[in-house]
Amino acid sequence: MELKSMKTSRETGANTFSGYPILVLLLGDILMGLFSVPQLDRAGAFGVFTLILSVVGLVFMTAGFYMLQPNNAAVITLFGSYRGTDRTNGLRWVWPWMARHKVSVRAHNIHSEKVKINDLRGNPIDIACNVVWRVEDTAQAVFDVDDYKEFVNIQIEAGLRTVGARHPYDDMGEEDETTLRGSADVINAELQAELNERLKVAGIVVDEAGLTHLAYASEIAGAMLRRQQAEAVIAARAKLVMGAVSMVEMALDKLKSDEIVDLTPDQRADMVANLMVVLCGDRDAQPVVNTGKG
Numbered sequence: 001m002e003l004k005s006m007k008t009s010r011e012t013g014a015n016t017f018s019g020y021p022i023l024v025l026l027l028g029d030i031l032m033g034l035f036s037v038p039q040l041d042r043a044g045a046f047g048v049f050t051l052i053l054s055v056v057g058l059v060f061m062t063a064g065f066y067m068l069q070p071n072n073a074a075v076i077t078l079f080g081s082y083r084g085t086d087r088t089n090g091l092r093w094v095w096p097w098m099a100r101h102k103v104s105v106r107a108h109n110i111h112s113e114k115v116k117i118n119d120l121r122g123n124p125i126d127i128a129c130n131v132v133w134r135v136e137d138t139a140q141a142v143f144d145v146d147d148y149k150e151f152v153n154i155q156i157e158a159g160l161r162t163v164g165a166r167h168p169y170d171d172m173g174e175e176d177e178t179t180l181r182g183s184a185d186v187i188n189a190e191l192q193a194e195l196n197e198r199l200k201v202a203g204i205v206v207d208e209a210g211l212t213h214l215a216y217a218s219e220i221a222g223a224m225l226r227r228q229q230a231e232a233v234i235a236a237r238a239k240l241v242m243g244a245v246s247m248v249e250m251a252l253d254k255l256k257s258d259e260i261v262d263l264t265p266d267q268r269a270d271m272v273a274n275l276m277v278v279l280c281g282d283r284d285a286q287p288v289v290n291t292g293k294g
Contacts, residue, residue, distance in 0.1 A: 014084025
């Protein structure tokens, strides 16, 4: 996704400071203020000036403190202008007139809602996914989209609909076809690539994406179940017939090679028919023994 009419932001480092030296100065300022209070009567104007200076310093230094936990960042701005991103953990300090906007760069996990879409063949299906994402460029996340978390939710649904509509739910007998049900690894990789393309405008990277729910919609689920059952029966019958043919062929070749019996073409045809009935039947065979009498 590219927004050609918008200037793209890029994350840069911010000129911030460790808060611990400033904390030491703050403690010194507090001690100076406490020392100047008893001296107000004797020191006169100088004591008042010292107290005012201590209070101003207290407010100034306190206003610049902020803390960053691991995998958190602070976007620094000056009157709306981007001045960099601080990713250093611990107690931090920046000039009080600079604003700080904290952004989590930790991994986020989203389990999407089930959405109803039409697959490549137009069949309605219910589909959902799980996505692991994180902020890679804090400047893009804060300045290039209005609300990056809401943006992620919307784009996940849009990407899921796009990928789901590109492929059929099942192969319908075409074994080389990429399907939602039978090509999980391919579909998951395609979904991840689709989401990365959509979310890069917000400085967001998708580390993992995969389908968590896939089913025909309720209005066609019964019909599709019967079709799948019929396909399973046909596949089983086809395998059974192929096996029976190979067994009959093997039996005839064995009889001929070992010269056990010499069959006429009619006898071979009868034997093939009988063996196929026995091997392909869904019930146990009940043979009739021909004694050759009468």
